[in-house]
Amino acid sequence: MPHNTDILILGGGLAGLRAAWAAAQSAPKLRVSLATLRPVPSGSSFANANGQLGMQLPQTDRERDQFFQEILSLAEPGHISRPLAEILVQEAESRFLDLDSLGLRFQREATGKLLRRTACFSPHARAAILYDLPHAYQRLCETVSTLGVDLLTGLETVSLLMDNGVARGAVLRKAGVGTKAHAMQDASMEYRARAVVVALGGPAARHPRHMAGPGSTGQGWELLQAAGAQLNNTDFLQYFWLNVETRQFRSPAEIAGPLAVAMTPDGREVAPSAKVLSLADARSGHCPAAWGPVPHQGELVHDYGMDQWLQAQANEKGVVRVKVDRNPWEQVALFVHSGNGGAVIGSHGEVHDLNNAPLPGLFACGECTTGMHGANRLGGAMVTATQVFGRRAGNAAARFALGA
Known part of the structure; x- marks a missing residue:
């Protein structure tokens, strides 16, 4: 009934x-x-x-x-x-x-x-x-x-x-x-x-x-x-970068910043380029990766370049190994936050x-x-x-x- x-x-x-x-x-x-x-x-x-x-x-x-x-x-x-x-x-x-x-x-x-x-x-x-x-x-x-x-x-x-x-x-x-x-x-x-x-x-x-x-x-x-x-x-989901083990938020302004290096899937250490580093200030203003340009100091900035650099170092499971300064290596990945x-x-x-x-x-x-x-x-x-x-x-x- x-x-x-x-x-x-x-x-x-x-x-x-x-x-x-x-x-x-x-x-x-x-x-x-x-x-x-x-x-x-x-x-x-x-x-x-x-x-x-x-x-x-x-x-x-x-x-x-x-x-x-x-x-x-x-x-x-x-x-x-x-x-x-x-x-x-x-x-x-x-x-x-x-x-x-x-x-x-x-x-x-x-x-x-x-x-x-x-x-x-x-x-x-x-x-x-x-x-x-x-x-x-x-x-x-x-x-x-x-x-x-x-x-x-x-x-x-x-x-x-x-x-x-x-x-x-x-x-x-x-x-x-x-x-x-x-x-x-x-x-x-x-x-x-x-x-x-x-x-x-x-x-x-x-x-x-x-x-x-x-x-x-x-x-x-x-x-x-x-x-x-x-x-x-x-198509527009909001993604955050998180530490895979602790699930803590990791800002690309840090893990793709001036003190960071990443490990490529074939074992090479790479550092962000000057172009990527120039986006750190804008990227620090929001947790989710952006779709399209975002306003920053009166201008529209494509700051997802930091996210793209990290993704380029990901293995087949979407996981990136990164190290900031003298901290231990950690694994980060994109997690869906919302739609x-x-x-x-x-x-x-x-x-x-x-x-x-x-x-x-x-x-x-x-x-x-x-x-x-x-x-x-x-x-x-x-x-x-x-x-x-x-x-x-x-x-x-x-x-x-x-x-x-």
């Missing part, structure tokens, strides 16, 4: 919880259900390797203009929707205040004043830093539970239920069930709904070397595409089909969507996007469900 609800939200990260919060507030008489894989802090939202998250927080017109211009300058060679970027910028502060009102823990000065820092690709101290992620998860779960949201834990999304292009729910299965056909069939359950919000995160976990938190499946893009969604910017592509959405999170028309009843938010940034994104911009478009998708799903 199928399970029935009014609004089904898939994913329990920052985007999914924000969508559930908005949907339950907008339509308190409707049943809102949120399905998530793990009943504990997980995924890139609440169990990332850094233990904290940045959130872009422009607070003045000048800062909002800077934020918007930086988004545009980083978009190439990807596609960007200016209306979505404008919404992200204009609503960023309000969505921060929502989280702050719940008592989430952001870094502050001794006086209590909010502390803002620079983030990847931006020289401006504009990002609020959220720490104690388990506490953030607890507070958001308490908030949606108080509003009456059903938290369905231990469930993995198998597919979206579509009827002639209209979303009708999803097929879920108990977490940990294998892939054999009979086991999947026995454990699968239909959850039918008037509206569906997909917030299943990005594709990082699909790759052998990745930085996604535990509980990430990387299946969001795949499920949306199978449902008829139009995808864009899917900048995903489903094409409208201003309220409505998912578009291949003809650029909305798929009725299907909404999405978070890292499984794109448009509010292009090939590259500013540090902290995704957390802001989860809140801005999570709220919008939740509200829109409630409106749709009320009229369905």
